[in-house]
Amino acid sequence: MPKMCLELGRGRRGLIGHTQPRRLAARSVASRLAEELEVSLGEQVGYQVRFTDQSSPTTLVKLMTDGILLAETQHDPLLLRYDTIIIDEAHERSLNIDFLLGYLKRLLPKRPDLKVIITSATIDVERFAKHFGTAKTPAPVVEVTGRTYPVEVHYRPLVRDEDDEEDRTLQEGILHAVEEIEAIEREKGWLHGPRDVLVFLPGEREIRETADTLRRAELKGTEILPLYARLSNEEQNRVFAPHRGRRIVLATNVAETSLTVPGIRYVIDPGLVRISRYSYRSKIQRLPVEAVSQASANQRKGRCGRIAEGVCIRLYSEEDFLSGPALPIPKSSAPI
Structure with a gap:
């Protein structure tokens, strides 16, 4: 998903923020993304978890835990550092994720340039689409099916x-x-x-x-x-x-x-x-x-x-x- 955002031109006016519920996931996804883009971890692709910040001014994609992004809203209420935010594993519905979902819904009218992507393998699609859209015009839904063996x-x-x-x-x-x-x-x-x-x-x-x-x-x-x-x-x-x-x-x-x-x-x-x-x-x-x-x-x-x-x-x-x-x-x- 972050690679697709980069190909579409996102990440130029601000960071592509990608959240994960766990520190281990944030680190591993950042490492995998840096490997696929053939860049050093901490440069174009970085991550931040509690007590560790491996990012730089040249970072385009930043992996982080939900708590890190939520904490950033205190000193950057409009999240002006970001032009795209990906909330991953949204089905886990922790306090941090629920606060972020509510915060981003209120923020979007003030930041029409901000793109928000909510992803999950087991998400309740209809409820999330209605939450970020309206009853008549729900948010667009993209379903991706992967190949699996029996x-x-x-x-x-x-x-x-x-x-x-x-x-x-x-x-x-x-x-x-x-x-x-x-x-x-x-x-x-x-x-x-x-x-x-x-x-x-x-x-x-x-x-x-x-x-x-x-x-x-x-x-x-x-x-x-x-x-x-x-x-x-x-x-x-x-x-x-x-x-x-x-x-x-x-x-x-x-x-x-x-x-x-x-x-x-x-x-x-x-x-x-x-x-x-x-x-x-x-x-x-x-x-x-x-x-x-x-x-x-x-x-x-x-x-x-x-x-x-x-x-x-x-x-x-x-x-x-x-x-x-x-x-x-x-x-x-x-x-x-």
Whole structure:
């Protein structure tokens, strides 16, 4: 999207601002864009996240978190530094994103030259189009469909046989799913080509516990890699490095839409996500673990259908999937 804006002549009278909900995504997208444009990161393409500003006076495209752009409105109310603003992953509906959406709607009549692009893979198109347009003339909508390969979905709830007293733990369910993946490979003959596994987990603690369980299992020819925001840049970049054998990436929902992990053929989805929620009653921000929406579950499933046919193992029942909300609930408006 920023490359298209550059080709259309945007970025000359001001910056092309491109927001991401997470620091990791802002850094990785900026690096990818600089690589594709064959420029040094920090020159024509830069990024700014909390405590780090890698941009310069020659920067044309600036990647940043939603909070950085929101903070800039305090000393630049009309956002005169920008001629184009791209709000990415708008479906996440955090407080920062919702504030920006409301702020930009009020700003556009004062800045008719400013172009605003709202993007998301699971966005509620009609509501957003009405918000930025009128009831008779909604904002224009551009839908882009990508090529995907077929993905098999297997439901494996964390429930043991009737003779067993206890259900499987999350870690036991993931290990069992990895063993099932090995059986699927032998059956289908998928022993060559992409073989990596992406496991979605709610947070850092669950990632550490799952990594310990998988390492104790001593899976042959398998590398276990965590992926979450608090890791150093060097550790995060290991996910993109070439490798041999199988790699199991344990990631938060940053890998759902904000970041594309290469080489994924299998997805293990426990159906859980840790989401920041604001309670207007207690006036505090909390991080509860919730079930994902149908749109988020389908987005996770699609992560293993990008380069070859794949398999998604959901650690919950099909009834749970169908009974969940169709779209993610806005983070700033859900009751606690």
